[in-house]
Amino acid sequence: MEKERPQVLICGGTGCVSSGCKAVGDALRTELLRKELSEKVEVKETGCIGSCDLGPVVVVNPGEFFYEKVRPEDVSEIVEQHIIKGKPVQRLHPHSLKTGEPFKTIDEMDFFKKQVKIVLRNCGVIDPTNLDEYRDRGGYEALKKALKEMSPEDVIDTLKRSGLRGRGGAGFPTGLKWEFTAKAEGHPKYVICNADEGDPGAFMDRSVLEGDPHSVIEAMILAAYAVGATQGYIYVRVEYPLAIERMEFAISQAREAGYIGENILGSGLDFDMDVRVGAGAFVCGEETALLASIEGKRGMPRPKPPFPAQKGLWDCPTLINNVETYANIPFIILNGPEEFTSVGIESSKGTKVFALAGKINNTGLVEVPMGTTLREIVEEIGGGIPGGKRFKAAQTGGPSGGCIPAEHFDVQMDYESLTKLGAMMGSGGLIIMDEDTCMVDIAKFFLKFTQDESCGKCVPCREGTKMMLQILERITEGKGKEGDIELLESLGNTIKRTALCGLGQTAPNPVLSTIKYFRDEYEAHIKRKRCPAGVCPGLVRYEVVTDQCRRCGLCIKVCPVGAVE
Numbered sequence: 001m002e003k004e005r006p007q008v009l010i011c012g013g014t015g016c017v018s019s020g021c022k023a024v025g026d027a028l029r030t031e032l033l034r035k036e037l038s039e040k041v042e043v044k045e046t047g048c049i050g051s052c053d054l055g056p057v058v059v060v061n062p063g064e065f066f067y068e069k070v071r072p073e074d075v076s077e078i079v080e081q082h083i084i085k086g087k088p089v090q091r092l093h094p095h096s097l098k099t100g101e102p103f104k105t106i107d108e109m110d111f112f113k114k115q116v117k118i119v120l121r122n123c124g125v126i127d128p129t130n131l132d133e134y135r136d137r138g139g140y141e142a143l144k145k146a147l148k149e150m151s152p153e154d155v156i157d158t159l160k161r162s163g164l165r166g167r168g169g170a171g172f173p174t175g176l177k178w179e180f181t182a183k184a185e186g187h188p189k190y191v192i193c194n195a196d197e198g199d200p201g202a203f204m205d206r207s208v209l210e211g212d213p214h215s216v217i218e219a220m221i222l223a224a225y226a227v228g229a230t231q232g233y234i235y236v237r238v239e240y241p242l243a244i245e246r247m248e249f250a251i252s253q254a255r256e257a258g259y260i261g262e263n264i265l266g267s268g269l270d271f272d273m274d275v276r277v278g279a280g281a282f283v284c285g286e287e288t289a290l291l292a293s294i295e296g297k298r299g300m301p302r303p304k305p306p307f308p309a310q311k312g313l314w315d316c317p318t319l320i321n322n323v324e325t326y327a328n329i330p331f332i333i334l335n336g337p338e339e340f341t342s343v344g345i346e347s348s349k350g351t352k353v354f355a356l357a358g359k360i361n362n363t364g365l366v367e368v369p370m371g372t373t374l375r376e377i378v379e380e381i382g383g384g385i386p387g388g389k390r391f392k393a394a395q396t397g398g399p400s401g402g403c404i405p406a407e408h409f410d411v412q413m414d415y416e417s418l419t420k421l422g423a424m425m426g427s428g429g430l431i432i433m434d435e436d437t438c439m440v441d442i443a444k445f446f447l448k449f450t451q452d453e454s455c456g457k458c459v460p461c462r463e464g465t466k467m468m469l470q471i472l473e474r475i476t477e478g479k480g481k482e483g484d485i486e487l488l489e490s491l492g493n494t495i496k497r498t499a500l501c502g503l504g505q506t507a508p509n510p511v512l513s514t515i516k517y518f519r520d521e522y523e524a525h526i527k528r529k530r531c532p533a534g535v536c537p538g539l540v541r542y543e544v545v546t547d548q549c550r551r552c553g554l555c556i557k558v559c560p561v562g563a564v565e
Contacts, residue, residue, distance in 0.1 A: 005040060005041060005042045006040070006041050006042070006061055006083060007041075007042045007044070007061060008041060008042070008043045008044075008058060008060050008083075009044060009045075009046050009049075009058070009059040009060075009124070010024060010025045010028070010043065010044070010045050010046070010056065010058055011045075011046060011047075011048060011049045011055060011057040011058075011124060012025075012046055012047060012128075012210075013047055013048025013049070013052070013055075013124075013207055013210055013211060014048070014203070014206065014207075014210065014242055015048065015052035015053075015055050015364075016048070016055035016057055017242065018055075019055040020056055020072075021045070021055065021056035021057075023072045024056045024058065024070050024071065024072055024074075024075065025043065025045060026072075027072035027073075027075040028043055028058075028078075028079070031076050031079045032083075035079060035080075035084070037079070041083060044127040044130075045127060046123070046124050046125060046126060046128070046211065047123040047124060047126075047207060047208075047210045047211015047212060048123055048124060048210060048211050048364075048365060049124030050111070050112070050115075050120065050123070050124060050364045050366065050367075051068070051111055051112075051362065051364045052203075052364035052365065053362065053363040053364060054068035054069055054364075055068075055069070056070050056071075058070045058078070059106070060082055060083070060088075064105050064106075065082065065088050065093070065105070066093060066104070066105070066106050066109065067089065067092040067093060068092065068094065069092070070092060074089070074092060077089050078092070090103055110362075110380060110381065110383060111362045111364070111366075111381055111383070114368065114372075114376065114380055114381055115367050115368055115381070116343055116351050116367060116368065116369050117351075117367050118327075118328060118331050118343070118350060118351050119208065119324050119327040119328055119351060119353050120208070120211075120353060120365065120367045121137075121212075122134065122137055122211065122212040122215065123207060123211030123212050123365075124211065125137070126211075126212070128210060128211050128213055128214075128246050128250070129246065129249055129250075131214065131250075131254070131257060134212070134214040134215075138330075138334060139214055139215070139218065139330070140214070140218055140259060141330075141334050142218060142222065142330035142331075142333035142334035143218050143222060143259065143264075143330070144265060145333060145334060146222055146226075146333055147225065147264070147265055147267040147269065148267075150333075152182060152225055152226045152227070153182075155178075155222060155225065155226040155333065156178045156179050156226050157175070158175075158333060158337050159174050159175035159178060159226075159329070159332065160173070160175030160176065161175075161337040161341075162175070162332045162337035162340045162341060162349060162350075163337075163341055163344075163348075163349035163350070164325070164328055164329075164332060164340065164349065164350060165348065165349075165415065166322065166325050167325045167352065167353075167425075167427065167428070168194060168321070168322035168324075168325065168427055169397065169400065169424065169426050169427055169502075170502070171348075171415040171425060174321065174325055174329075177309060177321070178223065178226050178227055178319060180307070180309040180310070181227040181229075181309040181317050181319040182227040182228060184309055184317035185317075186310075186311075186315075186316050187228075187316065188229070188230045188231060188316055189227055189228050189229040189230065189316060189317045189318065189319070190229055190230075190231050190232065190233065190312065190316060190317075190318040190319070191223045191224050191227065191231075191232040191233075191271075191273075191318075192232065192233050192290070192291075192294070192312075192313065192318060192319065192321075193216055193220060193232070193233070193235065193320075193323060193326055194285065194287065194290055194320055194321065194322045194323070195209055195234055195236040195240070195323050196235055196236070196237050196278055196284050196285040196290060197237065197240075197322075197323075197427060198237065198280070198281075198282040198284075198285050198398075199397075199398025199399060199400075200398060200429070200431075200446075200449060201355060201357040201398070201429045201430075201431050202355045202398055202427055202428060203355050203365070204323070204324055204353045204355050204365060204427065204428045205322060205323035205324060205427070206240050206243050207365055208323050208324065208327050208353075209234075209236065209240070209243035209246065209323060210242050210243050210246055212327065213246050213247045213249075213250035213251075214253075214254065215326070215327045215330055216234070216247075216323055216326045216327060217250055217251060217254050217259070217260070217273070218259070218329075218330045219326035219327065219328075219329040219330055220234075220273060220326060221259060221260065221264065221269075222329055222330070222333060223319055223326070223329070224269065224271040225267075225269055225271075227317075227319050229271065229319065230270055230271055230272070231271070231272055231273065232271065232272070232273035232274075233273065233275070233276045233294055233313075234247055234273065234274075234275050234276065235276045235278055235284070235290050235293070235294060236275060236276070236277055236278065237277070237278045237279075237280045237284075238277050238278065238280050239280050244275060244277060247275050248275050251274070251275065255272075260272055260273060276293075276294050278290075278293050278299070279293075279299075281293075281299050281453065281455070282399075282449070282450070282453035283299055283300070283301065283455040283501075283503055284299040285503070286301045286501045286502060286503050287308055287320045288301045288302045288304065288308065289301045289501070290320070291308060291313050291318065291320075294313060295313065295314060298455075299455065300455045300457045301455065301457065301501035301503070301504075303500060308320055322427065324427070328340070328350060343369050343370070344369050344370035344371055344414075345369075345371035345412070345414055347414060347415065347416055348370035348371060348414035348415050349370065350369075350370060351367050351368060351369055351370065352367070352368060352370055352413060352425065352428060353365060353366070353367045353428050354366050354367075354368070354377065354413075354428045354429075354430040355428055355429050355430060356377070356381070356382050356430050356432070357429070357430070357431050357432070358394075358395075358431040358433060359385055359386060359389065359432050359433055359434040359436075359437070360378060360382040360383065360384070360386070361382060361383030361384055361385070361386055362381065362382045362383040363382075366381050366382075368381070368413070370413065370414050371413065371414050372412070372413055373409075373410050373411065373412055374394055374404060374408075374409055374410070374411050374413060375410050377430070378391060378394070378409075378432060382432065385432070385434045386434075389434035389435050390406070390434060390435045391406050391432070391433075391434065392406055392433045392434055392435050392437055393405050393406065393433045393437070393439065393442075393517070393518075394432050395429070395430075395433070395442065395446070395510065396413075396418060396423045396424065396425065396426060396430055397425060397427075397429065397506075397509070398426050398427065398429045398446075399446045399447075399449050399450045399453075399506075399507065399509075399510065400426055400450075400502070400503060400506035400509060401423050401424045401426045401429070401509055401510070401513075402421065402422045402423035402424065402509045402510060402512070402513030403423065403433075403439065403442070403513045403514050403518075404418070404423050405517040405518070407517075408421055413425075421513075422509065422512065422513040422516055423509075423513060424506070435533075436533055436534075436535070437535070438476075438521065438531055438532070438534075438535035438536060439514040439517075439518040439521050439533075440472065440475060440476055440514065440521055440522055440525055440536070441476060441533075441536055442510065442514065443472060443510045443511045443515075444469065444473065444476060446510035446511075447468055447469050447507070447508075447510060447511055448469055450465055450507040451465040451466055451468075454504070454507075457500060458498075458499055458501075458504060460495045460498040460499040460500075460504060461495060461499045461500065461501075461503075461504030461507060464491055464494065464495040464499075464508075465504075465507050467491055468492065468495075468508065468511060471484050471487060471488055471491075472488070472511070475522065475526060476525065476531070476536040476538060476539070477536070477538040477539075478525075478529045478536075478538040478539045479538075480522075480525055480526035481526065482526065482527075484522075484526055485515060485519065485522050485523070485526070488511055488512075488515060489515060491508070492508030492511055492512045493508070493512070495508050496508055496509075496512075521533075
């Protein structure tokens with residue numbers, strides 16, 4: 001048997017692209033050509049491998065040697081020492097140098113060893129522009145299985161037995177949603193992928209589209225077969241140019257290979273799909289606003305019911321799931337629901353992808369079994385808090401979510417557990433905060449985002465969030481008054497009950513959860529005119545404490561910014 005060529009994988013996710021992976025790839029190919037090794041060593045650009053703070057990332061012989069923060073000038077050493085002489089370049093793998101341990105493989109690195117990859121199974125492994133590589137890892141086998149061996153009802157039943165819940169936020173059972181759409185009267189039917197992903201700090205869906213676009217395409221074809229749809233749309237925000245480029249290229253490949261179009265694989269199924277680019281409005285992540293945007297209208301939500309499954313795109317039955325939900329489906333159909341249910345916990349099956357960001361040593365994409373504790377994610381995968389600082393809180397679910405305080409550090413990351421704490425799973429943004437974070441300022445940051453992004457259609461969201469933001473601004477400027485906390489709670493609860501759409505109803509969550517767990521910080525801002533974290537400029541005071549001060553006033557005259565009173 002012919003020995004496989006050595007492989008060099010270069011992470012080509014957006015994070016690594018921004019840090020210079022293209023230059024590294026060019027330098028590597030040039031060096032291999034110079035050494036007459038270009039025919040003997042395979043070089044390919046993959047999607048995001050997950051460790052976004054370490055880019056550009058280069059992996060030699062997948063799973064074996066992991067190099068971080070590689071620069072073009074490092075390439076000749078990697079080729080000479082590692083590829084030719086077989087001696088890994090340890091200085092480009094600082095993880096082992098920190099502890100004096102031997103060179104670690106990817107599976108031995110703390111960031112990767114506790115992860116279980118279903119959604120991200122191909123990201124960082126295959127070239128996303130190469131259809132054959134996707135097929136070599138079982139791609140489109142689930143579609144073949146469904147079309148040849150399963151009825152549409154069998155596909156839906158398999159999803160129901162898998163326990164897969166929507167990964168876009170609310171966690172609605174996916175199989176049930178597909179069943180509702182399949183039974184809905186009216187034609188044509190549509191299948192839509194919600195890839196809008198507007199939460200600050202969230203980049204899960206983008207990375208899947210960039211790194212494994214065919215998994216989403218295959219899932220949408222399966223959905224079309226199950227519910228009887230003939231057209232699909234992937235709705236992506238314009239800020240994701242690389243995802244759009246790779247998605248459009250993958251669709252053209254799938255169409256040419258006969259997976260999209262008329263009479264797919266001889267089954268009689270007709271289904272086509274296209275990309276629709278949104279302008280980047282946060283509200284278009286709400287499914288009815290997304291539908292309006294695809295129709296060419298202003299992206300504004302409408303009341304539900306009727307739900308999209310009954311009356312969606314152009315008033316026709318429409319199935320909408322997000323990227324991560326779809327990426328699970330080929331795995332479930334191909335391997336059976338039992339393999340999927342073996343991961344996670346009873347109420348929340350499978351895995352969840354989180355975008356780990358904020359005050360944490362290891363940032364990036366992580367995929368862990370449902371029910372993994374927040375402490376495990378932060379300390380064991382994320383490497384803890386920088387500078388030996390204490391963990392203070394984690395914001396989950398983006399602007400629609402809530403803060404989890406240190407007292408609940410051991411909470412399981414599943415739908416029900418987070419909801420009980422006043423937070424939510426959301427799409428998977430996970431922002432870590434340390435002891436130097438002002439929770440009032442954090443609440444203001446998220447509320448300002450949702451207030452700016454409010455479509456303005458309903459009064460509770462349009463005016464209510466504005467009033468809440470004005471109160472928070474007063475508090476952080478040192479102008480807070482007695483009763484402000486109670487007023488924020490009253491306004492927040494009213495908005496939750498009366499706003500038109502899910503985004504408006506969840507907008508007060510960051511404020512309400514920080515009041516619930518960090519009320520003392522609000523009181524310090526209001527009553528003592530003090531920001532305990534020293535973050536809010538209007539509440540920070542400095543004193544010159546020294547016996548040598550003669551109070552001559554000279555410092556007042558020479559201070560260039562007027563900081564001395």
